[in-house]
Amino acid sequence: MSKIKNIFQHSPISPLFIAESITKHSSKTEIGAHQIFLGQIRADKIDDKTVKAIEYTAYEDLALNQMTEIREEIFAKYDITCMHIHHSxxxxxxxxxxxxxxxxxxxxxEATLACNEVVERIKKELPIWGKEIFEDETHQWKINQ
Incomplete structure (x- = not known):
């Protein structure tokens, strides 16, 4: 089994971090394609209330172990050069x-198929939960879609 990589950070993912990640790959001349998925918080309206934020929690140890397995399966299934995952x-x-x-x-x-499968599996398989926080400070657990 591969080394467990921490995918979590206790903050939003900054545009600068994303840009730096892309820049680091410009020297890797064997790469011909990148696929990027960015999940952004929407200001959804639910029952006349507007979502102002989502508070994410996770069963971190289990999630990281599961992500390691998913990562290995994706590398075995698709001919990809690298994969980076960051979740707030x-x-x-x-x-x-x-x-x-x-x-x-x-x-x-290959990059597109791998990226899409990783996103779907994160949402379906990892023990990560989001609590929607509304502008009036009430909250409810989010249902993944």
Whole structure:
């Protein structure tokens, strides 16, 4: 089994961090395609209330072990060069980034398929929960879609 990589950070994911991640790959000339997914908090209206933030919590040890397994399966299934995953914990405000998935490969199809599968599996399989916080300070647990 691979070394467990921490995917969590206790803050929103900054645009600067995303840009720096992309920049670091410009020297890797064997890569021909990158696929990036950015999950951003929406100011949804639910029952006449507006979401101002989501507070993420996770069963971190279990999530990291499961993510390690998913990562190994994705590398075995797709011919990708690298994969980077970052998920926020704590409060992330509307308009901020909470999930950053970045896959790279020689060709676009592999990068795209791998990235899409990683995002779907994170949402379905990892013990990560989001509590929607409304402008009136009430809250409710979010249902993943």
């Amino acid at each position: 914990l704590g409060i992330v405000n509307a308009g901020e980034i909470c999930l950053f998935v970045f896959t790279s490969s020689k060709h676009r199809k």
